Each structure stands twice: as C-alpha cells, then as structure tokens.
Amino acid sequence: MAARITRQVRRKQPISVNIDGEASRAYAGETVASVLLAAGVTVFYRTRSGQPRGPYCNMGACFECQVKIDGDWQRACMTVVEDGMNITTGARKSAP
Numbered sequence: 001m002a003a004r005i006t007r008q009v010r011r012k013q014p015i016s017v018n019i020d021g022e023a024s025r026a027y028a029g030e031t032v033a034s035v036l037l038a039a040g041v042t043v044f045y046r047t048r049s050g051q052p053r054g055p056y057c058n059m060g061a062c063f064e065c066q067v068k069i070d071g072d073w074q075r076a077c078m079t080v081v082e083d084g085m086n087i088t089t090g091a092r093k094s095a096p
C-alpha cells in the first residue's frame, strides 16, 4: 500500500468515497489516482483479455488509469475526488 506523506503537509478537509463498494477516506483536492494508490489499489481496470492496467504517465496522456466513476469511464489521474463518489476499479477479476 502506498502511504500518504504525513510530515509538513496540510490537507484540505477529509471526505469519503466508495471504492468497489467500500468506504475509503480521501482529502479534498486529491486525484482519484492518488486516493486509489493510497488505498492499496494498483489495478485500475482490465483489458478485454483480463490484463491489469494502472497509472503510467499520471498526466492524462496514456489512458491506463481508467476507472468507472459513478458509472462513467474517467481517467483517475485527471479527476479530482468528490465526497460520495463511487469508484469501480478492475481490482476484482469480474470488475470492468
């Protein structure tokens, strides 16, 4: 699991998101990719053949970080979290 930097960091208010149906803490202003990595998620989606994919460029160019957010495919590295967001990843084999 990736850890958040804790020393000398001021975060905005804590919020809650749902990652594959489980509540997880996030902080306003973080990207979805940051929140997923901090929660230990490394498989963001799977290809049609089932190959795992995760963030590569972290700047919106590669599309390897796609997740479903409230039912729509979005690039996790380019999307800022919002309270109550429902994020579906490819962490489970049966997920998108």
Ligand code: FES
Binding pocket: 054, 055, 056, 057, 058, 059, 060, 061, 062, 063, 064, 065, 066, 075, 076, 077, 078
């Ligand atoms: S990591 Fe490349 S588009 Fe998000």
